[in-house]
Amino acid sequence: MEQNYESDIKGNILVVDDQSANLKFLTEILKHEGYQVRIALDGKTALSSVDLAAPDLILLDILMPEIDGYETCRRLKQKESLKNIPIIFISALSDSFDKIKAFKTGGVDYVTKPFEPEELLTRVNTHLSRKIMMEKLEQQNIELEKEINQKKISEEELKKYQNYLEKLVKDRTSDLITSNENLKAEINERKQIESELIQSEKLSALGELSASLVHELSQPLFSIQLLAQILIKNIDSNQLEIENLQIDLNEIVTQIKKMDEIMHHMKSFSHKSDNDLTEAVSINKVIEGPLKVCQKQLAHQNIEVKLQLNPELPQVKGNSNRLEQVLLNLINNARHALDDCQKKDKTIEIKSYHNMNKDLNYVVLEVKDNANGIPENAKEKLFQSFFTTKAPGKGTGLGLSISNKIIADHEGKIEVESEVGKGALFRIILPVIESVIG
Ligand SMILES: Nc1ncnc2c1ncn2[C@@H]1O[C@H](COP(=O)(O)OP(=O)(O)O)[C@@H](O)[C@H]1O
Numbered sequence: 001m002e003q004n005y006e007s008d009i010k011g012n013i014l015v016v017d018d019q020s021a022n023l024k025f026l027t028e029i030l031k032h033e034g035y036q037v038r039i040a041l042d043g044k045t046a047l048s049s050v051d052l053a054a055p056d057l058i059l060l061d062i063l064m065p066e067i068d069g070y071e072t073c074r075r076l077k078q079k080e081s082l083k084n085i086p087i088i089f090i091s092a093l094s095d096s097f098d099k100i101k102a103f104k105t106g107g108v109d110y111v112t113k114p115f116e117p118e119e120l121l122t123r124v125n126t127h128l129s130r131k132i133m134m135e136k137l138e139q140q141n142i143e144l145e146k147e148i149n150q151k152k153i154s155e156e157e158l159k160k161y162q163n164y165l166e167k168l169v170k171d172r173t174s175d176l177i178t179s180n181e182n183l184k185a186e187i188n189e190r191k192q193i194e195s196e197l198i199q200s201e202k203l204s205a206l207g208e209l210s211a212s213l214v215h216e217l218s219q220p221l222f223s224i225q226l227l228a229q230i231l232i233k234n235i236d237s238n239q240l241e242i243e244n245l246q247i248d249l250n251e252i253v254t255q256i257k258k259m260d261e262i263m264h265h266m267k268s269f270s271h272k273s274d275n276d277l278t279e280a281v282s283i284n285k286v287i288e289g290p291l292k293v294c295q296k297q298l299a300h301q302n303i304e305v306k307l308q309l310n311p312e313l314p315q316v317k318g319n320s321n322r323l324e325q326v327l328l329n330l331i332n333n334a335r336h337a338l339d340d341c342q343k344k345d346k347t348i349e350i351k352s353y354h355n356m357n358k359d360l361n362y363v364v365l366e367v368k369d370n371a372n373g374i375p376e377n378a379k380e381k382l383f384q385s386f387f388t389t390k391a392p393g394k395g396t397g398l399g400l401s402i403s404n405k406i407i408a409d410h411e412g413k414i415e416v417e418s419e420v421g422k423g424a425l426f427r428i429i430l431p432v433i434e435s436v437i438g
């Protein structure tokens with residue numbers, strides 16, 4: 001914004017002249033214009049007066065005794081604090097005024113006597129305005145510099161902070177990578193242990209059935225042995241009839257097939273299954289394996305198995321071997337519960353059905369026994385690892401917790417209903433494969 005300095009600048013002016021008439025004349029003009037005026041009659045007085053209080057401008061006569069105007073000017077300009085004060089020389093026409101010298105010593109302008117007051121005032125005003133402008137500019141410069149320095153400092157601090165943050169992020173990232181790797185290793189280890197545990201619980205469930213399986217195998221084995229012995233005897237006594245030979249050999253093959261079937265079930269059931277959960281599984285098929293394995297034992301315990309399977313059941317997605325393991329555990333649990341109860345008609349009902357409405361689409365598998373049910377205080381601990389009410393060798397306490405985990409892996413759930421004295425019902429709910437839903 002431009003300012004009108006002419007009107008508002010009324011500075012302090014030092015007039016130096018050895019002629020008091022001149023001093024008077026100049027003082028009057030300047031005072032009349034509103035300036036504050038100080039006077040000095042010679043260079044020396046001028047220098048000490050300036051030392052006491054610096055004026056805004058100096059009007060300096062050239063010819064003076066002792067120290068002339070040039071020398072006074074030169075000395076003034078030597079002082080750092082005074083060098084910006086504009087000095088206007090006043091010379092008389094008769095003086096041998098050396099303009100070059102005047103400018104060289106530091107003068108900004110000159111007026112030649114006689115002069116019009118207007119001319120003097122214009123020059124005074126111009127140089128005062130310039131000085132004030134210069135001062136303002138200098139001030140602004142200082143402030144600008146300060147601001148720039150401040151900014152530089154802030155920038156430096158910002159940079160430092162940025163570097164610090166970058167380092168922090170780097171450190172944290174590498175920490176995270178390390179802990180992520182550790183976590184991955186730990187998860188893998190846990191998966192490994194979990195899979196071992198699942199396998200060992202399965203083998204323990206099978207182990208418990210091994211007595212009845214041995215029995216199951218020994219029966220056809222015994223039939224084969226008997227038939228073979230008869231055949232040998234008939235050969236020895238020359239009584240071998242070709243018709244009977246064929247019948248007996250057919251029977252031997254049938255018995256071997258029976259054994260093979262049992263062994264096949266045992267083998268396929270006991271193998272360590274992987275974690276693949278993407279098989280399309282028919283739940284009714286899942287029931288077959290465990291039932292076959294338990295069949296003899298169930299018969300031996302006088303337990304009747306009632307099947308009520310929906311033949312139209314849609315498939316679920318998962319791992320059939322793992323699901324078989326869940327079912328074997330539920331059947332074994334029911335069998336154990338029935339073993340401990342005095343009821344005459346012992347039954348295990350296995351039921352499968354499809355539960356579908358607009359919000360849900362599930363396959364449900366229920367295993368229900370009519371034993372004594374689950375005591376209230378055992379209900380909440382049922383799915384906890386190592387909770388068992390069975391004697392060592394009969395149970396590990398891991399069956400239901402592992403079953404629960406397997407069903408959760410299948411995105412399903414297990415529910416329990418039980419009434420003390422009447423029996424227990426375990427319900428497995430599994431989502432139907434999505435492609436089938438569509
Ligand atoms: N059908 C059932 N009737 C009564 N109690 C049951 C039944 N199923 C499970 N339980 C109880 O739950 C406990 C835990 O079962 P589980 O986790 O399979 O381990 P385990 O069979 O090795 O004891 C059993 O010890 C038993 O007390």
Ligand SMILES: [Mg+2]
Pocket residue numbers: 329332333395398399400
């Ligand atoms: Mg069990």
